[in-house]
Amino acid sequence: MNSFLNTSRPPVFCPGCTHDRITKSLDAALVKLGIPDNKTVIVTDIGCSGLFDTFFNVHALHGVHGRALTYAAGLKLADPSLNVIVTMGDGGMGIGGAHVLAACRKNLDMTLIILNNFNFGMTGGQYSATTPSDAQVGSEFLNQAEIPMDICGVVESAGATYVSRISGHDDGLSDELVSAMQYKGFAVVETLGLCTGRYTKRNQLTPKVIDQMIEQRPSPGGMIARNQRPEYGERYRQLAKEKGKFPEPFVVKKQFDMPDARRHEVVILGSAGMRIVTAGDMVCFAGISGGLNVSIKNDYNITVLRGQSVSEILLSPDTIGYTGIESPTVVLALSDEGVARRQKIFAGLSSDTYVLKEASVAIPDTPAQVEEIDFKAMKIKKTDWALASLAVLASQKRVLNKDMLVFALKSRFNEKVFNLSMETVEKIL
Amino acid sequence: MAFVFMEGNEAVARGAMAAGCNFFAGYPITPATTIFNNMLQMLPPKGGTCIQGEDEIASMGYCIGAAMAGKKVLTATSGPGISLYSEHISFAIGSEIPLVIANVQRLGPSTGSATRGADSDIQFMRWGSTSGAPVIVLAPKDAKDCLELTVHAFNFAEEFRCPVFIASNKEIGMTKESFDMDDLNLPPLVERTPYTGSDPYVPFAADPDKAPPFLPIGGKTLVRQTSSTHGPDGYITIDPQIIADMQQRLHTKLNAAMDRITLYEENMVPDTDTLVISYGLTSRAVTDAAAALAERGRPVSTLSLKTLWPVPESLLLEKAAPFKRIVVIEMNLGQYVNEIKRVLCGKKVDFYGQMNGILIPPAKIMEAIENE
Numbered sequence: 001m002n003s004f005l006n007t008s009r010p011p012v013f014c015p016g017c018t019h020d021r022i023t024k025s026l027d028a029a030l031v032k033l034g035i036p037d038n039k040t041v042i043v044t045d046i047g048c049s050g051l052f053d054t055f056f057n058v059h060a061l062h063g064v065h066g067r068a069l070t071y072a073a074g075l076k077l078a079d080p081s082l083n084v085i086v087t088m089g090d091g092g093m094g095i096g097g098a099h100v101l102a103a104c105r106k107n108l109d110m111t112l113i114i115l116n117n118f119n120f121g122m123t124g125g126q127y128s129a130t131t132p133s134d135a136q137v138g139s140e141f142l143n144q145a146e147i148p149m150d151i152c153g154v155v156e157s158a159g160a161t162y163v164s165r166i167s168g169h170d171d172g173l174s175d176e177l178v179s180a181m182q183y184k185g186f187a188v189v190e191t192l193g194l195c196t197g198r199y200t201k202r203n204q205l206t207p208k209v210i211d212q213m214i215e216q217r218p219s220p221g222g223m224i225a226r227n228q229r230p231e232y233g234e235r236y237r238q239l240a241k242e243k244g245k246f247p248e249p250f251v252v253k254k255q256f257d258m259p260d261a262r263r264h265e266v267v268i269l270g271s272a273g274m275r276i277v278t279a280g281d282m283v284c285f286a287g288i289s290g291g292l293n294v295s296i297k298n299d300y301n302i303t304v305l306r307g308q309s310v311s312e313i314l315l316s317p318d319t320i321g322y323t324g325i326e327s328p329t330v331v332l333a334l335s336d337e338g339v340a341r342r343q344k345i346f347a348g349l350s351s352d353t354y355v356l357k358e359a360s361v362a363i364p365d366t367p368a369q370v371e372e373i374d375f376k377a378m379k380i381k382k383t384d385w386a387l388a389s390l391a392v393l394a395s396q397k398r399v400l401n402k403d404m405l406v407f408a409l410k411s412r413f414n415e416k417v418f419n420l421s422m423e424t425v426e427k428i429l
Numbered sequence: 430m431a432f433v434f435m436e437g438n439e440a441v442a443r444g445a446m447a448a449g450c451n452f453f454a455g456y457p458i459t460p461a462t463t464i465f466n467n468m469l470q471m472l473p474p475k476g477g478t479c480i481q482g483e484d485e486i487a488s489m490g491y492c493i494g495a496a497m498a499g500k501k502v503l504t505a506t507s508g509p510g511i512s513l514y515s516e517h518i519s520f521a522i523g524s525e526i527p528l529v530i531a532n533v534q535r536l537g538p539s540t541g542s543a544t545r546g547a548d549s550d551i552q553f554m555r556w557g558s559t560s561g562a563p564v565i566v567l568a569p570k571d572a573k574d575c576l577e578l579t580v581h582a583f584n585f586a587e588e589f590r591c592p593v594f595i596a597s598n599k600e601i602g603m604t605k606e607s608f609d610m611d612d613l614n615l616p617p618l619v620e621r622t623p624y625t626g627s628d629p630y631v632p633f634a635a636d637p638d639k640a641p642p643f644l645p646i647g648g649k650t651l652v653r654q655t656s657s658t659h660g661p662d663g664y665i666t667i668d669p670q671i672i673a674d675m676q677q678r679l680h681t682k683l684n685a686a687m688d689r690i691t692l693y694e695e696n697m698v699p700d701t702d703t704l705v706i707s708y709g710l711t712s713r714a715v716t717d718a719a720a721a722l723a724e725r726g727r728p729v730s731t732l733s734l735k736t737l738w739p740v741p742e743s744l745l746l747e748k749a750a751p752f753k754r755i756v757v758i759e760m761n762l763g764q765y766v767n768e769i770k771r772v773l774c775g776k777k778v779d780f781y782g783q784m785n786g787i788l789i790p791p792a793k794i795m796e797a798i799e800n801e
Contacts, residue, residue: 009664041646043494053653054664059646061497062655063490064516070487074494077478078452079647082498099490102483240473247470249433249443251610281434281605288432288607295606302459302543321717323604323710324788 004030004037006057016200018168018193019048019115023055025168026085026113029177030058033083040083043072045096047122048195049089049115066096069103069112076108080233083181084110091120093151094129103186104158106232111180111187114151115168117195118205125198136202151190152220161185161227165219168193169207179222185231252411256404258290264399266313266330267345269338270386272305276334278412279386280311285408286390286400287315295323299341308341315399330399331368332389333357339364354398356389384424391428402429431610437601438505440572441531442467444579445503447615450529451477452500454491456484456510459543460599461533464505485510489517489528496526497654499645501583505531507599508550509540511557518592519558520656522679525590525633525640527621529582532594533602536786545786546599548709551764554594555738562679565589565690566738568596568708573608575601577615578692578735584619585690589682590640596737598760600788601710624650634661637678638685683739691744692735698723701730703798704752706745706769708734711760711789718794729756729798737765745772754779756798760789 005027013020030040040058044050046065053060059082061071068086076084093100093114103112118135120126125138129149137143156163162183166176168191180187192210194200229235266283270276277298284294292315301307312325327350333339339346339361346366349355353368358375373392380388394405402425409421435443441464445453453468455461465481472479478495482488485506492502506514511532521528532554536547550557554566565585569575575597582593624630624642630650635641641661646652653663659675660666683690694712696719707715712733719731732748734741749755755778757766766780781797783789 038647038649038651053655057651059651060653060655060663061494061646062657063493064520064656067486067490067517070482070490071494071497073480073487074452074454074491074496075498075646076494077480077491078495078498078500079645082647098483099487102487236478240478243470243473246474249435249439249610251431251433252607253431284434284605284607288434293607294434295604297600297604299544320606321713322788322791323600323606323713324790326790 014197016196025173028174043068045092047089049087052087066092069099086112090116090128090130101158104160107186108232114190117193119199121195162187163220165190167210252288254291263316265328268311268332271335271337276309282408286404308337331355391425432607436605437572437575438463440575444576448580448583452495452502454480454488461505485513497646521592527586533597548760565593572606587621632663638681691741694733696731702753703729705756707758718791
């Protein structure tokens with residue numbers, strides 16, 4: 001193929017605009033590269049650089065300002081065989097800064113061409129992240145209070161594996177684009193150019209001045225030695241391959257007759273680190289093995305190693321509707337923090353409610369039946385109090401029995417943990 | 430009986446896998462994070478891709494790219510994430526990109542309460558995009574629904590090439606429940622229609638009531654995709670007729686299939702004068718309340734909507750017709766009730782809503798029904 005340009009959609013840039021030269025250089029580069037048209041996609045966003053995809057007969061995706069790299073990453077991950085080219089202006093680079101940094105860190109095999117023309121051409125020449133502080137722009141004095149960003153410096157420090165800076169008027173541009181596209185990894189090419197419609201009307205910027213700018217801040221020259229590492233997609237697929245088996249859902253069949261097959265509402269009041277959530281799950285597994293429907297909600301702090309840990313469990317022979325606790329049948333009071341979190345429920349408990357309270361825990365006045373147990377005296381560690389209180393329930397055949405508890409522990413734990421937990425259970429049962 | 434025991438979020442992930450989802454991108458946010466965690470366990474062993482985006486905007490961007498390369502994609506977030514998804518939701522609506530968004534709602538506004546449930550975003554999901562073109566929103570009531578409706582969501586996304594929301598809630602997503610796998614009722618899978626014509630592919634050429642046939646970016650035939658107002662050829666257009674036709678088609682493709690999109694449950698009790706309408710997990714408390722009222726000799730009928738958007742207008746008109754009074758219960762201060770009032774214009778519609786971080790208890794619902 002001798003050109004990928006879309007003859008029915010010729011470029012429409014302002015006379016003298018560097019974008020026009022870059023379009024032709026990109027076409028020449030694609031011809032030199034020799035990749036079929038349907039193996040290349042051009043991804044663009046908003047602004048004059050966002051017109052690029054329409055000028056080429058290749059796959060095209062044009063999206064929202066600054067987000068082109070995110071679509072490009074999705075395409076590349078979905079189809080690693082694609083030659084993915086992203087064009088973005090200094091505007092898109094600014095608004096999509098987080099995506100530029102993430103793309104540098106990831107190192108997917110894509111080419112980002114940043115068409116830096118120092119302003120927002122399409123909306124009236126407002127200042128961008130690369131506008132010099134002394135430039136005359138469409139946003140009055142605002143650029144004077146900021147400094148421009150060094151794109152190459154930023155992407156290099158963010159981990160880009162290939163970085164270069166080149167004038168859009170440089171005869172070597174198409175060759176530079178070829179090496180960027182041939183490079184396996186994330187290649188960033190910053191082109192400097194003229195926005196004749198806006199920027200050069202008020203600023204003395206010429207191809208010669210651009211050459212001087214590049215002399216002052218030379219191109220990093222392509223491959224960045226210190227950033228070299230495997231391409232993201234290949235690394236990702238290699239790591240993903242090492243992932244274990246698909247986690248099938250754990251299926252429990254009814255195998256026991258529940259000693260007390262009625263609706264139960266169980267509340268476990270404890271603290272972080274007391275394995276409250278695990279104990280809650282045990283009650284549920286036990287309930288399911290007894291043919292009951294179950295639901296469980298847990299309430300714990302976002303700082304997971306501190307504060308209350310509360311489990312609320314429903315067990316019912318009927319389908320569970322409302323999943324809130326209305327009238328608890330069993331309350332396990334295992335820490336003051338947990339009790340404080342549900343302080344209000346104690347006064348409203350019924351006289352049938354069974355409260356098991358560890359000796360060190362204080363609870364508000366309640367009409368419920370309260371039994372106190374001194375786990376500490378039994379030399380049971382605090383982390384096992386929740387499990388031990390389930391053993392107490394099993395010993396009374398309340399909510400669950402010993403077979404169900406053992407079944408639950410076996411289902412949830414590996415052999416080592418199971419044996420350890422049985423040591424605790426056997427202190428009670 | 431073969432019971433499984435999982436939270437709603439895991440059920441969404443299992444539904445996605447059952448639907449053939451092979452790409453996920455998301456950003457951690459309570460209470461939706463465990464969907465991401467589950468997908469990260471489930472996708473790699475099946476050869477799928479699961480990515481953590483640098484933010485929510487990027488996550489949706491990855492999904493859009495992957496969907497255009499032919500993948501079946503899922504993302505998951507909560508209200509603050511939906512805010513950030515907004516620009517890409519608009520893109521996916523207007524440019525007909527199939528994707529499924531699980532929104533595990535939490536109490537808003539803004540960052541609100543990360544660990545407190547509410548049906549906060551019922552109108553936001555429908556209207557949180559530019560142009561007013563429609564999306565599909567499905568509301569599960571429990572973990573089993575999460576699994577089933579996610580499969581429906583993928584089917585709808587594929588067929589209609591639009592974003593489909595799962596309107597979950599912290600109280601479903603992070604509540605673990607048992608359900609019988611044998612009771613699962615999964616629909617047969619629907620895949621997006623590939624273009625098979627002999628004429629050159631025109632990416633947005635479609636019947637006036639259908640989504641266009643699909644070809645992936647990266648396939649043999651060149652594909653154009655754009656977020657800008659486009660004609661059938663995928664190029665920007667300013668032709669008023671072409672624009673009008675495209676805009677209309679985005680509405681018509683869903684409206685024409687309303688009957689198939691409409692999912693619901695009902696319990697119509699003979700000789701009752703009140704119909705209680707609800708959705709999501711609130712409908713479970715409504716069921717409890719209705720059972721308790723029936724015992725007291727004050728039976729009511731119930732309608733639980735699973736498809737919230739597009740509003741199932743003919744269903745509402747048909748089901749409400751025999752009743753003197755409609756009571757709407759919502760876990761917010763009144764969002765969907767506005768749609769019901771609009772559709773059942775002239776009917777007596779009463780409302781009870783609550784937004785305090787806790788579930789609406791059946792007793793409150795009974796009170797609302799009894800206080801005429």
